[in-house]
Amino acid sequence: MDPYVLKTLNAERLARRAAAVVTDLGDGRDRIVREGDLVAGELGDAIAKSFRTGQSTTIQAEGRSFFINVHLPQPRLIVIGAVHISQALAPMAKIAGFPVEIIDPRTAFATPERFPDLPLAAEWPEDVLRRNPLDSYTALAALTHDPKIDDFPLKAALEAGCFYVGALGSRKTHAKRVERLTELGATEQQIARIDAPIGIDIGASSPAEIAVAVLAQIIQSYRSRGVVAKAGVAA
Amino acid sequence: MTQAIYLDAERDPLLIAEGWMKEGRSCAIATVVETWGSAPRPVGSHLVIDANGNFQGSVSGGCVEGAVVSEAGEVIADGNPRMLEFGVADETAWRVGLSCGGRIRVYVERLG
Secondary structure, three states, rough: OOOHHHHHHHHHOOOOOOOOEEEEEEOOOEEEEOOOOOOHHHHHHHHHHHHOOOOOEEEEEOEEEEEEEOOOOEEEEEEEEEHHHHHHHHHHHHOOOOOEEEEEEOOOOOOOOOOOOOOOOOHHHHHHHOOOOOOOEEEEEEEOOOHHHHHHHHHHHHHOOOOEEEOOOOHHHHHHHHHHHHHOOOOOOHHHHOOOOOOOOOOOHHHHHHHHHHHHHHHHHOOOHHHHHHHHHHO | OOOOOOOOOOHHHHHHHHHHHHHHOEEEEEEEEEEOOOOOOOOOOOOEEEOOOOEOOOOOOOOOOHHHHHHHHHHHHHHHHHHHHHOOHHHOOOOOOOOOOOOEEEEEEEOO
16 A cells, blocks of 8 residues: 555545545555546446445456455544433434434533433533534534524535535424524525425424434435436436 | 544554554455355455564454465555455365355555
8 A cells, every 4th residue: 555545545534534445456556546537438427436335346447456445434424412312212222323423502401411422511502513514425404493502513514515514493493594594694505405394205293303303314315426416417 | 522433443453554554564454245145244344464464453253364374464465455355164275264154355565
């Protein structure tokens, strides 16, 4: 392996950016490919697939044998609001492979008794996200339906390209939210990425059921990363 | 919280290999490039080895690491990458095998 490739790969991994090392198994030459870099032909298609699925693979392309080793950041979930739904969502998301952090400045809500064994920040999202910025391998679910708490992280999630952005609230609540986010400078295209009302439609009613619907939507968004965008380009 | 959320610098083979490189130690990187049947470590897993036979990471559940480490010594010496294949012990030319019945191919290359 080229030392430059190793250094670059580690820097990308530490910065929570997806990268792949592509090695020609015939001559041992390797190179680094970042997610979104354009690589032509069969090899490019295989690399794109590896970024989407997270699966590393050996492939034959252009009469040669290549190994694609893809390194994706650990996907994670930031929940705004230490509310009843979050109490069900956090343990379920953790089991499904998404480490969770809860943020809620209301100290009566964000208590370790209500959220045992979970990273919990009883602070304003502005302050937490400055230290621990969002990225495209982060899902954000805003569950307080308090504009003072939810709006800033929602806008930040849209700007950071979070793979999932969901917001609790009725259509009416969301319509008002759209107006506020527009005033804050979010584009129509960005706002369209918000899943609201939140969760896939399974007729969820209780907080735990809503948590199931939200987690299903997060998984759906994660597994279809890039697919939707590509379909848009082709159309 | 550090930037390296969820990366364990103490045990991450690729971060360790970069550290070794900075200390001027020669090393090899072994990577699982294909698996068949039940294999203990997924494709893409790494084992890193230095010239003294110190190693970190894994390419199996401990079944074939010894063979990979000794092969890595030669890779470090001559710089030529090698493809190793391990399967059920009786069916291969290798002394060591995977008791789980799977087969794996491991690519061993020198760093630099």
